[in-house]
Amino acid sequence: MSECSHDCSTCSANCSSREQTKEDFLVKPHKKSNIKKVIGVVSGKGGVGKSLVTSLLASNMKKEGYNVGILDADITGPSIPKIFGVSGNVYATKEGAYPKSSKGGVDIMSINLLLDDDTKPVVWRGPVIAGAVGQFWTDIIWEDIDYMFVDMPPGTGDVPLTVFQTLPVDGIVIVASPQELVSMIVEKAVHMANMMNVKVLGLVENMSYIECPDCGKKINVFGESHVDEIAEKYNLDVLANIPIDPEIAEKCDKGEIEDLNKNYVDKAIEKLKEL
Numbered sequence: 207m208s209e210c211s212h213d214c215s216t217c218s219a220n221c222s223s224r225e226q227t228k229e230d231f232l233v234k235p236h237k238k239s240n241i242k243k244v245i246g247v248v249s250g251k252g253g254v255g256k257s258l259v260t261s262l263l264a265s266n267m268k269k270e271g272y273n274v275g276i277l278d279a280d281i282t283g284p285s286i287p288k289i290f291g292v293s294g295n296v297y298a299t300k301e302g303a304y305p306k307s308s309k310g311g312v313d314i315m316s317i318n319l320l321l322d323d324d325t326k327p328v329v330w331r332g333p334v335i336a337g338a339v340g341q342f343w344t345d346i347i348w349e350d351i352d353y354m355f356v357d358m359p360p361g362t363g364d365v366p367l368t369v370f371q372t373l374p375v376d377g378i379v380i381v382a383s384p385q386e387l388v389s390m391i392v393e394k395a396v397h398m399a400n401m402m403n404v405k406v407l408g409l410v411e412n413m414s415y416i417e418c419p420d421c422g423k424k425i426n427v428f429g430e431s432h433v434d435e436i437a438e439k440y441n442l443d444v445l446a447n448i449p450i451d452p453e454i455a456e457k458c459d460k461g462e463i464e465d466l467n468k469n470y471v472d473k474a475i476e477k478l479k480e481l
């Protein structure tokens with residue numbers, strides 16, 4: 207264009223000099239949804255307690271009086287419904303489907319709430335899985351959500367890429383166990399967030415230590431923690447050090463995570479409230 211001001215945000219022309227911005231890739235949620243903040247919970251590897259951390263953040267924010275949702279983007283390994291004791295199918299109308307509410311009022315959407323038999327595996331290719339996650343955003347009616355937590359599958363594959371590109375992610379929390387902190391797995395997650403211009407809110411170290419039930423002494427089962435080193439290297443906050451706690455495992459297994467009364471993620475909650 208001859209009179210180009212180079213301000214693409216005020217011009218709708220589809221010309222060759224238009225630069226695509228991050229906003230161009232964002233996908234709108236359902237027209238009846240009202241979602242204020244989106245927080246991704248990620249990990250470099252599976253089984254480090256990412257779903258547990260998502261659940262603790264969500265249930266504690268709910269207890270603080272916020273309206274909270276969880277979008278379970280871990281399609282091949284969904285564990286959120288089990289941790290919250292939520293089962294059965296979601297309610298759907300022609301207009302869209304509604305998430306299921308937990309006992310404590312956390313709105314949940316997960317592939318397991320669509321399957322007739324939640325023991326059957328989801329054997330889909332990456333783009334189909336990423337498409338399903340997209341539909342949890344566009345076709346689910348999230349009526350009034352202050353904080354939406356997205357439980358991401360482990361690693362840096364299709365789904366995190368889709369979520370980072372198409373959802374307005376306000377920040378991510380990276381979960382790691384002590385072993386990941388000595389390898390470059392956590393650093394890969396930090397680099398991915400930086401490449402995608404997504405803010406890292408901080409690190410959560412899970413299974414940091416165990417506390418002797420008799421004398422209260424903390425034992426670092428996996429050796430000295432390296433979380434502070436990594437945090438310093440990338441200028442990040444350490445949001446929590448969660449111990450191996452048999453009560454956590456028990457509450458997860460019974461679907462009663464909302465009944466856990468421990469202050470493990472208090473610092474993370476304060477950080478989220480500041481967003």
Ligand SMILES: Nc1ncnc2c1ncn2[C@@H]1O[C@H](COP(=O)(O)OP(=O)(O)OP(=O)(O)O)[C@@H](O)[C@H]1O
Pocket residue numbers: 249251252253254255256257258259280283285359360412413448449450451452454455456458459
């Ligand atoms: N700090 C802990 N203390 C005791 N048990 C824990 C702790 N963290 C996790 N667990 C147990 O490990 C199980 C697996 O954790 P979780 O599902 O959160 O891992 P994940 O990283 O989301 O796994 P995946 O990436 O494979 O989905 C939980 O259901 C819980 O029973």
